[in-house]
Amino acid sequence: MISCLKNKGVVFYENEEVIDIKVTNGTISNITTNKQELIVDEVVLAAGSWSPLITKKLDIKIPVQAGKGYRINTIKETGISIPAILCEAKVAVTPMQGFTRFSGTMEIAGINHKINTVRVNAIANAAESYYNNLEISPKEKATAACGLRPCSPDGLPYIGKSSKCKNLTIATGHAMMGWSLGPVTGKLVSEIISDRKLSLDLAPFHPDRKF
Numbered sequence: 001m002i003s004c005l006k007n008k009g010v011v012f013y014e015n016e017e018v019i020d021i022k023v024t025n026g027t028i029s030n031i032t033t034n035k036q037e038l039i040v041d042e043v044v045l046a047a048g049s050w051s052p053l054i055t056k057k058l059d060i061k062i063p064v065q066a067g068k069g070y071r072i073n074t075i076k077e078t079g080i081s082i083p084a085i086l087c088e089a090k091v092a093v094t095p096m097q098g099f100t101r102f103s104g105t106m107e108i109a110g111i112n113h114k115i116n117t118v119r120v121n122a123i124a125n126a127a128e129s130y131y132n133n134l135e136i137s138p139k140e141k142a143t144a145a146c147g148l149r150p151c152s153p154d155g156l157p158y159i160g161k162s163s164k165c166k167n168l169t170i171a172t173g174h175a176m177m178g179w180s181l182g183p184v185t186g187k188l189v190s191e192i193i194s195d196r197k198l199s200l201d202l203a204p205f206h207p208d209r210k211f
């Protein structure tokens with residue numbers, strides 16, 4: 001996908017942090033990163049759990065909380081070939097190429113990547129209790145990682161333009177469904193920016209909605 005976009009002329013600035021945004025007459029004119037200053041015409045904000053930190057600079061409130069989830073990968077042959085959700089334990093099981101991934105938990109503990117081993121062990125224990133002969137090693141538990149899901153108060157993402165800024169399209173708050181919903185959100189964002197007919201009524205996802 002990335003090489004396809006690069007072939008079409010899309011330029012990626014990697015490992016670069018947006019540190020300031022300049023607004024002139026309700027329109028973003030410049031974005032300053034830690035490496036350069038960009039003059040912009042349209043801006044898409046898709047900064048996940050960090051989105052409120054950026055909209056704060058624009059005096060826009062986007063309530064998003066980081067919901068931390070953990071994953072453990074096991075490279076041992078597990079014989080698991082069917083993805084599953086262990087409903088009672090709230091653990092997702094995903095056979096990947098060369099390893100099996102167990103993931104779960106929703107920890108509301110701010111923006112950080114600290115690993116809570118109690119939660120990691122709970123995922124491992126749950127997985128082992130569902131699958132005969134499955135053993136997750138201490139090393140695999142020790143290399144567990146976490147990620148931050150951007151969660152909104154009503155569980156719906158924010159997709160659309162804030163009334164406070166003409167050229168800012170917000171696309172965040174996808175919580176546990178960001179990989180699945182990324183493509184459709186991308187399509188909607190392109191329709192918003194190019195002023196095309198929307199494929200979906202976006203009223204429930206409006207960034208200005210109140211709770």
Ligand SMILES: Cc1cc2nc3c(=O)[nH]c(=O)nc-3n(C[C@H](O)[C@H](O)[C@H](O)COP(=O)(O)OP(=O)(O)OC[C@H]3O[C@@H](n4cnc5c(N)ncnc54)[C@H](O)[C@@H]3O)c2cc1C
Nearest residue numbers: 017018047048050069070103147174175176177178179180
């Ligand atoms: C354990 C786990 C399992 C999951 N499983 C699934 C699943 O099976 N299916 C599914 O659909 N979803 C799943 N998700 C959820 C999915 O990962 C999220 O919904 C998705 O990552 C949200 O995407 P995003 O692009 O909005 O935010 P992020 O992925 O958080 O991306 C935001 C990006 O913005 C960058 N950023 C922040 N601030 C700045 C700044 N100032 N300047 C520049 N860049 C900045 C961050 O570095 C980050 O790269 C899972 C999440 C976890 C944690």
